Structures are given as C-alpha cells and as structure tokens.
Amino acid sequence: MRFSKDHEWVELADDIATIGITAYAAQQLGDVVFVELPAVGKTVTAGEEMAVVESVKAASDVFAPISGIVTHANDALSDNPQTVNDAPEHAGWFVKVQVSDPRQVEVMMDRAAYEAYLATL
C-alpha cells in the first residue's frame, strides 16, 4: 500500500489500483455521512478532484492520487458511508482504477514514509 500527501492510499494489483482515504484522513473528517464517487468508465487525473466526502462537519474534495480509468466504484458506501470511518483502509475503499502507468504508484510514499510525514503535521 502506498500513500499520498493528500491522505489517499493506493493498493496496486496488476494494473488495477484500489484507492481510498487513510485512517488519518477519516479521523480528521469525523463521521462520514455521504460519499460521492465517480462513475465507472470515467477518467481520473492525478491531482484533480475525484470524489467528494461529506462528514457531519463539512464537504471535502478527494483528489485522485494517480491517473487512470475507473473500473469499479464502492457503491456500498452510499448506504453505509460510516464504513469510511470504520475501515478506511479496507472495506471503506472508494474506487478501483485501471492505471495507465504503474510507476505512478511506485513513487508514492510507503507506510513508513507516510507515518514520518504525519509526524510532521
């Protein structure tokens, strides 16, 4: 699993990357009440808005950590947005993306680097 400075995680299996928000991000957001996900087939671009997550506090944009085409969206989140808080790095995944270039993922932070980054915040 790799991590972005915007607190998304990416797990790559072949050329399919599963993307979600980190436990840190979920904790910062507070109770998630709504998640807006991109449609399957949509192209997402690294650094651009990919999804919106609403907590009881506010709406926050989720930026795509990598570029690719959405192959799956986690529709279970529409009925149970709380899953993002309960299991942010497992069942609370947002989308699966077919990546154009797997090297995008390799250059992201590993867990140790991400935890070191969190310690600086």
Added chain:
Amino acid sequence: MTPFGGYDMPVQYPLGILKEHLWTRDHAGLFDVSHMGPAWLDLVDKSGDGDADHRAVAALVEPLVSGDIVGLKPGQLRYTLLLNQAGGICDDLVIGRPAARDQQGRLYIVVNAGTKDGDFALIAASAGDRARLKRADDHALMALQGPAAADTLEAVWPGICAMAFMTFATRDLAGHNVTVARCGYTGEDGFEILAPAQMGELLWNRLLADPRVQPVGLGARDSLRLEAGLPLYGHDIDATTSPYEAGLAFAVSKRRLKSADFPGAVRLTGEQSGRLTRVRVGLRGLAGAPAREGAAITDGAGEAIGVVTSGGFSPTIGGPIAMGYVPPMFSAVGTRLCLIVRGKSQPAEVVALPFVPHRYVRQPAKF
C-alpha cells in the same frame, strides 16, 4: 477548536459530532455556552411594589422587542426578538422576570454571542438612567439538554424537576447563587445554568460525573437545533428577515402588534395579514449530498426561487435536511423542489418544521 462569535469553541469532544448528537437525544448532553450574552437589567428607583417595579423595568425594554415583557409572570422566561426600524431581526433573545419577591424590577436577558455588544448598547440606551444593565458574560453558562437532564439535575438540586419549561429560578452551588433556567435550543427538555466563572469548572465536572451526561460541542449543537427547526441568528434570520418570514409569529405579541409600539411594526402589520414575499421552510433531501448554507433552491423547472440558510445531515432522521427561504407559493408541505449541491440538482421536499418533534416539559408531573 474553532472561532465562534469571538470565542474559541470545541466543535466536538472525543465522542464525535454524530455520537454526541444521538447521546443528547437519548440521554443528556452538556454544552459550554459561556460565549452567549447573559445580563441583568435592574430598575434604579424601586417602589417596593413588585408588579409596579416589573412593569417599570419591562416598559424600558418593550420598545425594542416584539414580545410581551410587561405581561411576564414571576419566574417566566420568554423568547423574543430585537427588531430594527425596517422590521428585520437584530437578534433573537430570551427575557425573564425573576420569581423572588425581592427581585422584582429586574430582568434576566440572554442574547447571542456575535450580537451582544450591539444588543446591550441598544438596551442600555433605551434604559437610560432609569435602569442599570449588568453584563454577566464573564460568568460560566452551561446547557444540559436531553431526556435525562431533569433527573441529572434533580440529584444536584432536589425539586428542580418541578420547574416548568421557560421558567427560571435561583439555586445554591457551594455557597454561590446560580441561575437555573428550564430552556434550551436542541428541541429537548433541558436547562441552562449561569454560575460565577470560578464555579464553572466545579459545575461542569459535577454534571459530567453523572454517567448519563456527555460533553457536546458546537457541531452537534448545530445539528440538534437544525433538527429542532430552530433558527440560528446570522444564518436563518438576520437584519433583513422579519418574524413572519422566519415563521416566528409566536414571538410577536398580539397586544404589541395592536398598539404597533415597536420598531418595524408597520411591516409586521402588513405581513401578518399575508403580504409575504418569502417564508422559511424545512426541506428534506430525497437523494444525494446534504445541501449547506448558500445552496440555491430551484423549482421543478430549474428556476432559482430561494437559498438554503442552514443544512446538513440529520443524525436522527439519517438523511439530509435543510432550512431556507422560498416564495409562499412553494411553501406547502409536500412541494417538490430541488437543491443545487456542487452544480448538481438534487430532489427535495418541503416538510413541516421541526424535523424532529420537540420534547419540552411544559407541565412537569406533580411530586
């Protein structure tokens, strides 16, 4: 923590907004509302006749507000509105008449945090040298709200359960006088307690020692009052909205309206007979994300007809709710409208306010 009305306020405690909200509906939530503006207005020359002294001090405030202050019974609190010359709302506030015989000629006043300097200046100017305004915003003010609030407080002050909603009384806390009012802004039964600042920590810890009580922050305070359909000053009501537009007709005294002896009475008289261009409604989002303050409201054809003044996710209902202003022709319960959230049109329906029924204890059980 977040800045609010010039104070640093906790948005949430460790429980988090959602659980704090539900805890308050099920048990009791404790809120630090010391940012609000409590004050006392004391008549300078008292006659000793309690009723006459009350009438005299009430008459100094009445020209500023829409409510019947002269008619308050001993111990009674009333929600009322400070109005400007155009009939817009300067603030919503609570005014009370003390119960004690030796306290007549005195009013208890609680205004909002963000408006208190302006409010107090208006009241002091109206009182002139006939009454003295003593601000108590250096005191601790706490709200204990929820179905377990009365039982919790009964353990601190036996007999407190016998108070009716919208009344207040003085009680002792470790040798200090505290003011206990049975009121609140969550839709639940509850109390607001004013204590000297040095007693604040003791009172907070004493109330929290009860396992039925959890501390609740600004986030859940907002979602609770939204579910209760209660307007937040500066958001759902402001200097341009009138009491009738805001659905606060109950805060306009019939006697006062008849004598038209308060600011903006002309506008209110017209609006009372139905001449309104917009009214506050409740909206239940039928799909999609919650619409927040500022979101446009459109009719079925996509024409903009109004704006959301507060909105969010309702933990009790489990879906999005909002309040906003629309022309009266769109205000009937069941009317289908749309809310524009991040450029997307989402269906919504006009519903009756409050979203979640109030559970005030108007007539407490006799002991």
